[in-house]
Amino acid sequence: xxxxxxxxxxxxxxxxxxxxxxxxxxxxxxxxxxxxxxxxxxxxxxxxxxxxxxxxxxxxxxxxxxxxxxxxxxxxxxxxxxxxxxxxxxxxxxxxxxxxxxxxxxxxxxxxxxxxxxxxxxxxxxxxxxxxxxxxxxxxxxxxxxxxxxxxxxxxxxxxxxxxxxxxxxxxxxxxxxxxxxxxxxxxxxxxxxxxxxxxxxxxxxxxxxxxxxxxxxxxxxxxxxxxxxxxxxxx
Numbered sequence: 001x002x003x004x005x006x007x008x009x010x011x012x013x014x015x016x017x018x019x020x021x022x023x024x025x026x027x028x029x030x031x032x033x034x035x036x037x038x039x040x041x042x043x044x045x046x047x048x049x050x051x052x053x054x055x056x057x058x059x060x061x062x063x064x065x066x067x068x069x070x071x072x073x074x075x076x077x078x079x080x081x082x083x084x085x086x087x088x089x090x091x092x093x094x095x096x097x098x099x100x101x102x103x104x105x106x107x108x109x110x111x112x113x114x115x116x117x118x119x120x121x122x123x124x125x126x127x128x129x130x131x132x133x134x135x136x137x138x139x140x141x142x143x144x145x146x147x148x149x150x151x152x153x154x155x156x157x158x159x160x161x162x163x164x165x166x167x168x169x170x171x172x173x174x175x176x177x178x179x180x181x182x183x184x185x186x187x188x189x190x191x192x193x194x195x196x197x198x199x200x201x202x203x204x205x206x207x208x209x210x211x212x213x214x215x216x217x218x219x220x221x222x223x224x225x226x227x228x229x230x231x232x233x234x235x236x
Contacts, residue, residue, distance in 0.1 A: 009048065010048075010051055010052070010055070011164060012159055012164075012167060013042075013044055013048045013049065013051060013052035014052045014055045014056065015167070015168065015171050016042050016044070016052070016155065016171075017038075017042065017049070017052045017053070017056060018056070018061075019171055019174065019175055020038075020041070020042060021061075021072065022175060023175070023178050026072050027072060028072050028073060029071060029072060030071065030072045031068075031069045031070065031071050031072075032062070032069065032070040032071070032072070034069070035049060035050070041148055042152075043129065043132070043133060043149075043152040043155075043156070053070060060073050061073055094176050094179075095176055095179035095180050098176065098180060099180075100180055100232065100233075101233060103176065103177055103180050104225065104228070104229050104232070104233075106173060106176075107173065107177070107225055108222065108225055108229075110169065110170065110173055111154065111157070111170075111221050111225060112217075112218045112219075112221040112222040112225070113218070114157055114158050114161050114166060114170060114221075115157055115205055115208070115209060115217040115218055115220065115221035116214040116215070116217050116218040117160075117161035117162075117163060117166060117214075118157045118158075118160035118161050118209045118217060119208060119209045119211075119212055119213055119214040119216075119217035119218075120212070120214055121160065121161055121162035121163070122160035122161075122162070122209050122210075123160070123162070126156060126159055126160035126162075127160070127206065127209060127210050129152075129156040129159070129160075130153055130156045130157065130160070130205075130206045130209065131206060133149045133150075133152040133153035133156055134149075134153060134199070134202050134203060134206060136149040136152075137149040137150060137153065137192070137198075137199065137202065138199060140191055140192060141190075141191055142190060142191050143187055143190070143191060143192065145191075146191065146192050150198070150202075151174070153202055154170075154174070155170065155171075155174065157205070157209070157221075158170035158171075160209065197227055198224070198227070198228070201220070201223065201224040201227055202224070204220045204223075204224075205217060205220040205221050205224060207220075208220045
């Protein structure tokens with residue numbers, strides 16, 4: 001039986017916030033950005049963010065000081081809850097041993113299947129999240145802003161699968177992807193050009209999911225990843 005939507009959204013929000021802390025390498029004593037900035041970066045409402053913050057506060061992972069902000073707790077050795085993402089030591093070992101090419105092969109294995117599941121299970125709200133991320137990508141004024149929304153788009157697809165186990169697997173995959181050393185990627189512009197191929201590719205994926213076409217969604221995601229691979233490595 002699937003979890004109730006509200007409960008699943010709360011778990012997803014906590015998972016996303018925890019992944020953000022890991023990605024930024026925030027150490028005990030570090031202050032989190034303001035709520036407005038976090039909602040923009042994480043692609044969630046302020047109400048959802050506050051629930052996630054409350055959950056991490058109950059775990060002892062963060063603490064709040066009225067008037068000063070929210071800080072990472074010094075209790076970093078506290079046990080992670082069931083379903084937590086990869087611990088730091090394991091993440092470091094995997095990211096040091098896996099090559100960017102094998103990282104892409106892992107994405108080829110998992111993400112088209114997630115798109116297929118999303119086409120079967122996505123709610124109208126989940127599809128709306130994908131479209132919002134696409135709009136923010138097109139409006140991005142820097143590559144960094146674009147990449148944040150690109151990350152949000154791909155995670156929205158994992159969320160749309162409506163399967164907490166698949167979402168957790170995606171989060172772990174994405175956590176490793178962020179940690180893998182990709183080298184210096186040369187950018188020819190300060191932001192994605194209007195004809196950046198990923199724009200249409202993302203729209204094609206979202207359209208297939210919105211049309212409830214699992215095969216088309218699978219193929220659209222696979223084609224997108226081949227395009228990304230070609231840009232990175234010069235081949236499919």
